Amino acid sequence: MAARQAPQPQAAAAASASTFLDVDAQFGGNVAAAVAEAERSGGRSPVVWLGPEYAISKTIEITRPVSIRGGGKAGTRFRHAGSFTGPIFRTSQLKRNGQWESTARSAPITTFDPDVDDGGVEFRDFSIVDDDRSTPGRMGMYLMSVDDMWMSNVSFGYLTGTxxxxxxxxxDKRATSPRSGRVRESNFDRINVYRCGSGSPTGSPDVPALIVQSAAGEGDGSNQLFFTNLRFVYNEGRMLISGRDDANSLRRLMFRDTQLHALADNASWSPTKFFPFDMVTLEGGVREVFFDGVFINGGKAGTAGWAMKGSSLTSQTPKRLVLRNVNVVNTAGDLVRVEKGDSVAVDGTSLGSVGGKIIRNQAGSGLARYYVHELGINSPSGKSSGLTGKGGFFHSGLQVDA
Known part of the structure; x- marks a missing residue:
């Protein structure tokens, strides 16, 4: 389908598009048909322009680097229709072309052909929010084997699945290329995950609201992912970061300016401390995970804000968790619990207010080093377990000259 002149306010998006496809005006609201046309004849930079609302009954598969854009968090909404529970969007073959990183005749490739570059899919300015949480297992997006993705201003809500x-x-890894199904070198800006996932006070079921992972198999682990202004709030499932390969770790994740808020306590609920999970789990071959700038609220006694664990699928264990500029409020459990892991560094304010421990190190974890720096609000004294001889606690007090 040929490119067309788009009216305002779509004109700005259309100006740089090789093809501009208006889902409502040209495809009668059929998003899958618009995406398929964009992939078939859209050229280097096709834009699929979304209207206000879509009830989806089948997963929309994306195999080419299209740009899917809506009218904003409230302006464009996807929801599940009928008994459909699968993801609204799914990818499996969006690995960047090797011309960026490969060689020819023992030297780096010196030419670029944008028509064969499969990386760079975009998701912008829409929400996936269901009407209610009465149907189990409804998912938002499932993205595998992706490079150079940009996701911006996308909100998820009322999804009982991930x-x-x-x-x-x-x-699913055999359907991906490479077979680790990894995601790498991608940016996620202003992502909201509210009231997603599923669980109960007993911990069963345990359906994470947000998952970053890579499977055991050929190819690299997920890496170089940057999250900016992530809000993970009021969910009924945890965040899971899981690396399951013996050779290629999931690594170098950056979360900058993050809100982590457990499902809030309410005196009329039974039990009142409803959130049954650790907020964030690092599992298996996961290393260099940085959270810089975190407001964390909630957390039940016996749980942790961050938990470091082993995996039955790999001998690797989490390494080098770094939490900087953390502010802790209303956290009845631990801040970090180490079941398996080599090092943890934490600095921030109100660390001493946790109901449990700032770091709870379990016997046999392999923890070799830790660092905790309370930035002057309250003392971290006594807020550790199992850390003798492995690092230090620091408290910024006030010195007054005589």
């Missing part, structure tokens, strides 16, 4: 899954499950 809102955003980045990287392949073990069952």
């Amino acid at each position: 809102a955003l899954k980045l990287g392949a499950d073990e069952a």
Whole structure:
């Protein structure tokens, strides 16, 4: 389908598009048909322009680097129709072309052909929010084997399954290329995950609201992912970061300016401390995970804000968790619990207000080093367990000259 002149306010998006496809005006509201046309004849930079609302009954598969754009968080909404529970969007073959990183005749490739570059899919300015949470297992997006992705101003809500899954499950990795199903070198800006996932006070079921992972298999692990202004709030499932390969770790994740808020306590609920999970789990071959600038609220006694664990699928364990500029409020459990892991660094304010421990190190974890720096609000004294001889606690007091 040929490119067309788009009216305002779409004109800005259309100006640089090789093809501009208006879902409502040209495809009668059929998003899948618009995406398929964009992939078939859209050229280097096709834009699929979304209208106000879509009830989806089948997963929309994306195999080419299209740009899917809506009218904003409130301006464009996807929801599940009928008994459909699968992800609204799914990718499996959006690995960047090797011309960026490969060689020819023992030297780096010196030419660029944009028509064969499969990286760079974009998701912008829409929400995936269901009408209610009465149907189990409804997912938002499942993105595998992706490079150079940009996701901006996308919100998820009222999904009983995983809102955003980045990287392949073990069952799906053979359908991806490479077979780790990894996601790498991508940016996520202003992502909201509210009231997603599923669980109960007993911990069963345990359906994470947000997953970053890579499967055991050929190819690299998920890496170089940057999250900016992530809000992970009032969910009924945890955040899971899972690396399951023996050779290629999931690594170098940056979360900058993050809100982590457990499902809030309410005196009329039973039990009142409803959130049953650790807020963030690092599992298996995961290393260099940085959270810089975190407001964390909530958390039940016996749980943790961050938990470092092993995995039955790999001998690797989490390494080098760094939490900087953390502010802790109303956290009845621990800030970090180490079941398996080599080092943890934490600095921030109100660390001493946690109901449990700032770091709770379990016997046999392998923890070799830790660092905790309370930035002057309250003392971290006594807020540790199992850390003798492995690092230090620091408290910024006030010195007054005589």
